[in-house]
Amino acid sequence: MTSPMRTGQAQPTSRQAFGERFRQRFVDPAFAPEREALGRLEQIAWEAFQQGRKAPLTVKAGTGFADPDYDLSREWRELQMRLQQAQARWTDRAAPSRVLIINASPRNDGSCPGEISKTWRLAQIARSACEAEGMAVDMLDLSRLTSDYDRHIHPCKGCVSTAMPLCHWPCSCYPNHANGQTNDWMAEIYEQWVAAHGVLLLAPVHWYQAPSPLKLMMDRLVCADGGNPDPTSTQGKQAQLARDLELKGWDYPKHLAGRVYGLVVHGDVAGIDGTRRALSDWLDWMGLLDAGFGARLERYIGYYQPYATSHDALDADLAVQAEVRLAAQAVARAVGLARDGLLRRGDEALARPRPK
Template structure:
């Protein structure tokens, strides 16, 4: 076992109340997903499945299927399948980013609104996505769209919250995130292992989002928090034998290099609102992207505007129809981002100070 005491690492603090459920409470909660009367003829089968799920929970079988990490890891005997597959997807995306002759742009739709679920109407954010997409396509870029509204509208789409491993020790936050899936807790179908490669493969990222209560939307914030591992995260979970907090503390205290896995990618941010908060959200998103060492494409690529200012929500799409200036500003943001991406490829894009080393890490 790792000799963390000799390496001067403090012992992790404990004392919070346990969230563990007893067998009765677990089975009652697990059974709630079978509330539809159509499941009633299958009650005996469901009872057997529930018993297996209880045993997995009781025994904390987070990753029941494993294989050895193998050559190239600090501990070649470390077992984990889910993380290895996610890592391989990121490595493929990295090669795609390096070898692609065309500029690759990721457009993120941060709105949860969709006509395919309760709101019954598309979002204005998605309309902006389509406006920008046409500019990128016309300019010869490869475009990928990450539509976060699918969290609210598509079966089985989930982004689980960040567990804040980084705050225990930088080395405990793995790149890509190894907190999920956690089969013993039923935390499966996490979308992030598909999202990480999208960001890695991109040369440029455009985020388009509305304001929700003076803040970024909940789907967007979930993704942002889970991208913490892209900024200083540990690319080798075997070095901490998974989530051994004491080992991670020792590694950080020996001197952590804070690898910036998305550094150098260009970005654009477009934030729109109906009444208040657009400027603050645009600024906070831009600050976040700069903090992970992504690079602003230029002033025209960062935009905060209002549609139908203090007018009825029911007519907001009509207001956008009439606001041709705003539509053109979105096109200009896309043109700016694409021009910056092309200039970066040609070696003519200059971001003053980019080569300087920050004296303070995260």
């Protein structure tokens, strides 16, 4: 028997505090003529917050779910159907091989830095190399979090730490319309990951760690590693039901297993080795297949040189450009091997003694 749920941490939000936060979005004097209209919208938003109208648009779950009559979020159900279609394309041998190239740097010329990142330039080299190998390429530029209007990757809420079945695949925590937690980019990102036969991730080092947009995406991909595809089995977010399900025996399905990966991590002073290894461990844990030693790079560009000349340092470093090209080629060729059944994990068919 499990212990009772621990509660008491969340702090209440007063009407005054809610209003102050709501109005912060409209401090531009250009909104002043609409003050009365904004006041009416604020009241509607406050009522939605109080009533917890997280998913105001719903559909019946239907067949294939534990509770066909459960009211699922319409947005979640539509996303789940897109993921199912993407998975079907992934398994279709007649479909083209796809590589997802991820630029994990937050820097771009549409925000404060006013300049593109070196990571973006390396991603373009990788793209050309993959296309030359016959791959269809999808680009995921995480720097759009810093330059696009109202684009978000909302943080993981840690549902899995209460019980694995409480973490739904795909994530059902967002959008949360009651809390104003909308425009969550992960809906599109999940679809890109599912459709990909290979993933090549390129990232700079920030303070010995992965940059913040990448870490946000990583955390939200936890639902791909053991997540519950049936929210009706937990009646949404009923924590005790999820605990009971996990304790009955949970198989922790790896929804992205079998995809190939490569990594390019670069820095200018320190931290490249630890960051690259942490990212490799993460992808290995999720069941992805590494494309070989040459596809897991950790390199310094402009070691201890000024930031102001870092693009010049990349221009001069023809070797690192060639290595990134090789890493992309390795991912593309490993995708071909994996799709032909010639690249597999040695432990793929073995029972895990401690699944999680």
